[in-house]
Amino acid sequence: MTCSPLQQAIGERPAPVTVNGVAIPRDAIAREAQNHPAAKPIAAWQAAARALVVRELLLQEARRAGIVPQPQTDALGRRETDDEAMMRALVEREVKVPVADLESCRRYYDNNRNRFRDSDGTVQPFDLVAGHVAHYLHARASRTALAQYVARLVAAADIDGIALDAERHRVN
Numbered sequence: 001m002t003c004s005p006l007q008q009a010i011g012e013r014p015a016p017v018t019v020n021g022v023a024i025p026r027d028a029i030a031r032e033a034q035n036h037p038a039a040k041p042i043a044a045w046q047a048a049a050r051a052l053v054v055r056e057l058l059l060q061e062a063r064r065a066g067i068v069p070q071p072q073t074d075a076l077g078r079r080e081t082d083d084e085a086m087m088r089a090l091v092e093r094e095v096k097v098p099v100a101d102l103e104s105c106r107r108y109y110d111n112n113r114n115r116f117r118d119s120d121g122t123v124q125p126f127d128l129v130a131g132h133v134a135h136y137l138h139a140r141a142s143r144t145a146l147a148q149y150v151a152r153l154v155a156a157a158d159i160d161g162i163a164l165d166a167e168r169h170r171v172n
Contacts, residue, residue, distance in 0.1 A: 014042075017049050017161035019056040024161075028052060049162040055087070057153040062086040067093075095145045100137035108133055 017024040029048045036047035067089045069082035080088065100108075109116065109126050116124045126133075154164045 014045060014049070015161040017053065018159070019053050020060060020158050022056060022060070024049065024052045024056060046162060050164055053159055053162060053164060054150055054154075055083075057150070057157055058087045058090055059083055061094075061153060062090040065090060065093075091146060091149070095142075095149045097138065097142045097145050100134050100141070102130070104137060105130055105133040108137060 014026075014029075016026075017029065029045060029052060032048035032052055033041070033044040036044045036051065038044040038047060063086070067086050069085040070089065071080040071082060071085040072088075073079045106126060109129065113123050116129050118124055
């Protein structure tokens with residue numbers, strides 16, 4: 001059997017990756033690697049393996065919690081897979097994101113006025129950008145909360161073949 005171009009570029013075969021005894025197939029990692037641009041093929045492989053480990057952790061937790069998939073369809077008619085629906089439902093249930101109140105938005109605006117300059121250098125008034133600030137703070141809090149949740153799952157899991165730092169795990 002011949003190696004794929006990615007395996008040839010990586011060199012020696014990476015160790016098998018498992019999550020709580022469930023193997024992540026090498027071909028799945030190789031397919032996922034295309035979604036993780038990197039300077040070196042091994043970096044793309046590692047990023048892909050990490051992404052698939054997180055996916056497997058979320059799916060295992062969703063199954064453990066008894067979540068039944070209820071796929072949604074977007075405005076373009078695209079339907080979630082059952083796995084996507086289970087992961088979404090798990091995150092919606094388990095990850096609590098605080099809502100930025102007006103005071104928090106105002107504080108962020110006051111501390112970051114330079115971010116709100118228009119093309120001629122004038123600082124835009126708070127009332128004009130308050131909605132953008134609230135959206136930004138919510139998105140940032142969502143990423144942080146999800147990263148913390150995933151870090152807890154990583155810390156409790158038996159993961160072999162790839163290193164995941166539970167305290168530094170980032171979700172983009």
